[in-house]
Amino acid sequence: MVQYTATVDRAFAALGDPTRRAVLERLGSGSATIGELAEPFGMSLTGMRKHVRLLEEAELVTTEKVGRARRCMLVPYAFEGISTWLQRLDRFAQVVERTKGVR
Amino acid sequence: MVQYTATVDRAFAALGDPTRRAVLERLGSGSATIGELAEPFGMSLTGMRKHVRLLEEAELVTTEKVGRARRCMLVPYAFEGISTWLQRLDRFAQVVERTKGVR
């Protein structure tokens, strides 16, 4: 009965953008700086920083400043909240199917 | 190796909006018409229709015209694609934690 909603909300919104999902995938294979994240997209540092900030606010990514660079990494178990939400919905969907019968 | 990406993309985008997530939750407890979906939000039918159309394109919802009404319902197993994506990421996140050590 925890107050997940706000974070879940931001998480889903964050996942709605393909660039940010790609960033998450990239971070899956290890931490990276803003510059390293921006480069493959040919995107400005400023642009990438905005994405990363949204991911931080959604609590999917953490960052720390190391020297003049900012190191970004996945938050462990970041997807628990949304996974839970999805699983609940998925159960509903299956129930719906069952009550409809085979037809 | 299936070509999930396009659908997954639309699914995440669709889930990014709180109204649409609420619609999905509502449909979890049974099918509903456009009017029934619009009412609790105090939203126009036209507005709700747009949301439902996006959910259809994301293959999360199906609809059928029944008389003058349009019946909307959850697609069974609609969330498989995105669940898979999330689970993969979640595994990554856990690996990241493990390699970091306890500290």
Added chain:
DNA sequence: AGTATACTGAACCCAATGGTTCAGTATACG
């Protein structure tokens, strides 16, 4: 000390999105 690097903040731009209204069309009902 001086220069290069990595990021940040502010200001701005454009396209997409979430919403509306209004004027239809099609079905349902008395």
Added chain:
DNA sequence: CGTATACTGAACCATTGGGTTCAGTATACT
């Protein structure tokens, strides 16, 4: 048949969102 209901399509509007550039600041290198 006539009227009410349920939705649809087109046109429009305001806000947000993803992106940029440019002018800093702070750290790193020689």
